Amino acid sequence: MAANIKFDLDLCSSCKTCVDACFIDVIRWDDKKEQPFAAYPEDCVLCLGCEEACPAQCIEVLPAAVSAAPQ
Numbered sequence: 119m120a121a122n123i124k125f126d127l128d129l130c131s132s133c134k135t136c137v138d139a140c141f142i143d144v145i146r147w148d149d150k151k152e153q154p155f156a157a158y159p160e161d162c163v164l165c166l167g168c169e170e171a172c173p174a175q176c177i178e179v180l181p182a183a184v185s186a187a188p189q
Contacts, residue, residue, distance in 0.1 A: 120182035121162035127153055129176035139171035
């Protein structure tokens with residue numbers, strides 16, 4: 119299952135809680151930018167652990183849009 123994972127980086131406190139909460143390692147930490155990013159959104163299982171763990175409530179996880187088969 120894939121996901122659209124959005125971060126509101128203006129609200130992010132750089133606590134890395136989302137990185138720790140992601141047991142699939144979809145969310146990683148960018149040391150240069152000092153912010154989280156979705157490294158493998160296609161591997162997300164939509165557990166919402168990162169979203170629920172975030173103290174700043176700056177993460178939104180939604181199922182990726184499924185494109186319709188050509189007709």
